[in-house]
Amino acid sequence: MFSTTDMSIWTSAQSERAVAPEPAPRSDPRLWRAGSAPRQVFDALWASFHRAAARDGELSPPIGEAPSPTEMRLKLLLMRQLLIDLALNAQFLRNDPNRAPVAASGAEPIELPLRLELGVHCQETEYLRANVIDGQRRVLSALDEEVEPARSIALEGALGALWAALWRQEDVDLVATQIVYADRVYDALPRGLDRALGALAAAGVRPSHPERWFAGYTWLYGDRDGRPYDTNAHTERVAAALEDAVRANYRRDVAALAAAFPDEPLYAACLRKLDPADADAFSSPDQFVATLRAGAHVADRRVQDLLRRVQAFGFHFLKVEFRQNALKFEEVVDAVLSQETIEQRLGERAGYAELSVPKRLRLLTALLQDEDHDLPARLWNDYWSAEEPRFRAKQEAYAGGDYIELFKSDPDYIRAYDARMTYDCLRMIARYGDRMTMHGIAELEDIDAALALLFLFAAAGARHAVDIALQPEDMDGAVALEDAVARLYENPAYREHLRVRGDVQYVTFGPSDTGKAGGKAMHKANMKIARRHREIASAYGIELVPNIVIGHEHARCNGPQAEILEEYGAADGDAVRYMLSGCIEMRSFLLTLRMAEQSIANILTAQGLRAAEARRLAPAESQARAAEGREIDWLAIVRLYKSRFFDHPSLPALLKAVARFDLVRATAKGTRPPSRNFLIKDLESDPASIRAIPWTRAIMLCGLHHELIGASTLADRDAGELAALAKADRTFSRYVTNVAYAAARSNLELAWRTLGGAPLSRADVEAFGAEDAAAASDPAAALLAFVHLEYVAAKRFVFKTTRGREPADAWAIRTDELLADWPELRAEVAWKEAALAPYHEFLVTTRRDPDALSRNAIHDLYSGYLLSANTDLSLVHPETARALNWS
Structure with a gap:
């Protein structure tokens, strides 16, 4: 594995702290103690790698590989990012945050019927190959060795194996990876x-x-x-x-x-x-x-x-657990129900999709509550007996055809195909009653989708087979569901379903589209809406169980687990569902046995402590907690985000100019299309349909963190008022942390270089920002200028809130000033941003010349950048971060 090559690659791939000048013959055992600085651990890891590489001369790729100097540099940069990640995880693991708390003075013992379901979801969003992840696991396990020289021997072997894994292209399938994490x-x-x-x-x-x-x-x-x-x-x-x-x-x-x-x-x-x-x-x-x-x-x-x-x-x-888009249920019901059936029930001849929501509810309620219990199944049989001959003939003719191409060329066939697939899926769910007990409705905008799913289950002969999870994602869906859910609970057909299922309603909060469509403020709005959902459900004698989706991707519901549970009001009930929504999250929580033990202990402890606290609070204290965050109109921030950015007509131009969907597509692993809109030619032309993970990564790769947009609505408020509110209101204080963090991780210089090759002056940014982006001669530049001004306003907002005064010049506020109240987070961000610096030139170059790098080099660029660009551990585990030595 190791032989001779140009050692100058080492120099070009490292920062000033990348390699210990003269590595010791063996690792200093003191470096692996809990109190060691993560940078010290990284230096020791890099030195061990350097030593293993030099054992047979100098570093080289495995036999059969002949990389260019650029490809080798990117490979070494990826190795460096992996070791930074491992050094941080090793030290966070050693400084265990799961310390036994001291019982509150005079607190009565309390017994709680707690229930926690942990989502362990493997999907294709993981950007590291499976053999690389296993290599990381081996390195962390080697660090657990208690004695020398066993530790150093195991470590050097694991580092060599990790380096070899970076060159292998094979990957295990998702099912095998799912089993690894489940085990x-x-x-x-x-x-x-x-x-x-x-x-x-x-x-x-x-x-x-x-x-x-x-x-x-x-x-x-x-x-x-x-x-x-x-x-x-x-x-x-x-x-x-x-x-x-x-x-x-x-x-x-x-x-x-x-x-x-x-x-x-x-x-x-x-x-x-x-x-x-x-x-x-x-x-x-x-x-x-x-x-x-x-x-x-x-x-x-x-x-x-x-x-x-x-x-x-x-x-x-x-x-x-199953999940399907609300629109799919509408389309299938529209296919199954004939206009004659609708006319018989409603007195008007129309297709289901043409009906208003109140009329859909009347129709579905009548069909579900008909004295003929088998009516939905008979309606399906009538539809399919008429449709099947045509469908089977086309199915044979289209054998081997691509779904999306057929969606474009023969939508009638796809309409029947989706209906049949849905029907067969629901019947399959009924067969697996012990292990398929939940069906979520994504992109929910009104309650008719819930009755549509009930109708389709009844049509499949599986009435009340599963619980239904409601999942609003953007502002419109969240607000609409909050307004309409009482009507759903009053609907006799749905109430019968809830009664059969034990009067429990599941609602999903925090999916990635929430951050995409509304920034960080939408998560805060959702947290308030979640508490309101519990109040509404309780009024109807229904237990609300929140299904909270977290993520380590920026703009998702990231942060300390205990805070997330608290703000969603998840611990106010006995049960909560907590989804680690992808491989990145599982790698962060479950990579090794020790990490998994700690993570399980932490989430269970957080749930128990928050649940006990909620029940021990006096009524006045409980009301005060519930009122936190209400001083801020979160939806007003979201409305600015949407009107000035997400729904702006110039956003497609900005995305085409700077967002790195080219890199996202070049490294995609799965078959899931990056857009919900199968008919579009240009992904960027329909931002609302772009999947959240491709969106977030493409934005991050050009230096932007859109989650801070909208904070400008708060920047003009009195500094003393903002500072006082941050001290009194934890929800608002946490938002300040999120905005400070997003601003600190933003790189507007990279964004401008991606757009035009060079950064703009302050005067130019202000001039562009003064233009109406929709009417500007360069709409992409004008909208990017707006984002830049939002970034400056966010810095001003954070400074005023944390300092209690107006800054002399908001443009001049530095990252270390932004994060002054969070020194551990500041240290980790500074380290990560320095680690990202070598990638900037590659990113700008590949924007100008898409063929500048090979496919494998692009994968290494993409993977290495995201390792340091995603959520810092100090944001997720602040108590542990404070215990670390960051010198």
């Missing part, structure tokens, strides 16, 4: 649960049923929103793979028990009964649990650990 949760659950129980016990909090506290789920091949190539076969493969994996884990653990207790015949019987083909196989996880409890060694820690796992994972491991 990590499986292994970590007992210790993570123990740590959480210990921390809560110290605070006088006890979960009433710890064995029912934790469960897991995934969206993999259940999320059908904008994924026309995903089929039921994919979903069934996931379900089967998850069951095979969890049964294999049980067999491994039972075999260990059989070896430990050879005189106990029960474990041999368990091994046999874990085979589903066995004549006497366990019929349910409960039967397996009962058998284990009947053994003589039930008190043994290993048996208790296995019991916890079986109670959490059953035979399904992770449930598969």
Whole structure:
């Protein structure tokens, strides 16, 4: 792996701190202590890599690779970014934030029926290849070695393996990666649960049923929103793979028990009964649990650990949750219901899609509550018996055809295809009742979509088969649902569904489109709306369970878990669902066993502490907490964001000029189209239809952080008033942190260089910003100038709030001044921004010359940049960050 090549590459790939001048023969063991600075750990990692590279002379790629100097430099830069990421994760892991809190003085012990479902969702948004991720895991595991020289030997071997992995192009499929992370949760659950129980016990909090506290789920091949190539076969493969994996884990653990207790015949019987083909196989996880409890060694820690796992994972491991766009349900119902059926019920001849929402509700309610319980199924059969001959003939003629091309050329065929796929999907869900229990409605804008889904389930013979999760995403959908949800609860057909399902309503908050369509203020608005949803549901005797989606991508619902739970009011109830929404999040939480144990402990502890606090608060304190954030009109900030940026007619021109969708597309792994609009030719021409992750990354790659747009609405408020509000109102204070962070991570110079090759002067920016972007001769420049002025206004807002006075010159506020109140975050941001600097020239060059880099070099550029551009750990774990040495 290592032989001779040009060592000048080392110099060109490093910053002033990249390589220790003369690496020690062996790593100093003191560098791996909890108190070591992350930069020291990085230096030691880089030195170990340097030493391994120099062992046989100098660094080279594996045999068969002949990279150019530029490609080698990008490969080394990627390695450097990976080691920065590992150094940070290693030190955050050593400074464990899951410390047992001190019980509040005089606080009465409290017992709570807590329930947390953790979403472990593997999807194609991961930009690192699977073998690289495994290489990272090996390095972190090597750092866990307790003694030298074992640590240094293991570390150098792991670093060599990581370097080799960077050159390999192969990748495992999503199902295999999903199993890897699910297994990590499986292994970590007992210790993570123990740590959480210990921390809560110290605070006088006890979960009433710890064995029912934790469960897991995934969206993999259940999320059908904008994924026309995903089929039921994919979903069934996931379900089967998850069951095979969890049964294999049980067999491994039972075999260990059989070896430990050879005189106990029960474990041999368990091994046999874990085979589903066995004549006497366990019929349910409960039967397996009962058998284990009947053994003589039930008190043994290993048996208790296995019991916890079986109670959490059953035979399904992770449930598969479904999600589809609200528009798809409208389209399918429009296909199924004839105009004659609608005329019979409403007295007017029209298609379903042409009806107003009130008329749709009347129609669907009547069909669902008809005395003929099988009416929806008969309506489906009538539709399909007439449609099937045409459909089958076309299906045969189009064999092997592409969905999107057929969508354009024969929409009638795709209309029938979508109807059939939806019907078959809902019937499949009913067959897997123990592991497919939830169906979300994405892009929800009104309540008719919920009844449409109920109707389609009834048509598929699966009435009330699953819970329904409502998922508004943008401002219009969130506000509309808040206004309309009471009518949904009053609807007799939907209320019957809720009664059958236990009077529980799920609502999803924080998906990535929320940040895309409204910036950081939309998340704050959603947090207030979430609390209002709980109040509305409670008035109807319904338990609201929030499904919170977090992400480490910028402009998503990122931040400390406990704060997120609190602001959404998630801990005000007994149950919460918390989605790690992609591979980046799973890598950040579940990469190693220790990371997984800590992450599980942290989220469970946060839930328990916040739930106990919510119940212990006096009524006046509770009302004061609920009122936090109400001094700010969050939707006014969102309206400015939308009118001046997201919905602005010049946004397509700006996206075409600066956003790096070229790099996003060049590195795409999956088959999910980057836009919901399959008919557009230019992705940038319809910003509202662009998927949130491609959007966020393309924006970040040109130096912009759009989540701060709209903060200018607060910049003119009195400085003393802003400072006082930040001290009194935690919701507002956290928004200030988010805006300061977004401004600190913005690079307007890179954005202007991407647009025109050179940065603009202040006078030029102000002149462009004074123009009406829609009528400007250069609309892209005019809109970018607006964003630049918003960035300056955001800095002014943060300065006034944190300093209590007007800045002398908002343009001159430096990053270190912006983050002065968060020194740990300031240190991490400074380090990450310095690490990004070598990429800027590559980014500008590839904008001018798309063929300047090979495909593999583009992948390394993209992956390395995103590693340091995404959310800093100090934002997610501020308490831990304060315990680190940042010198």
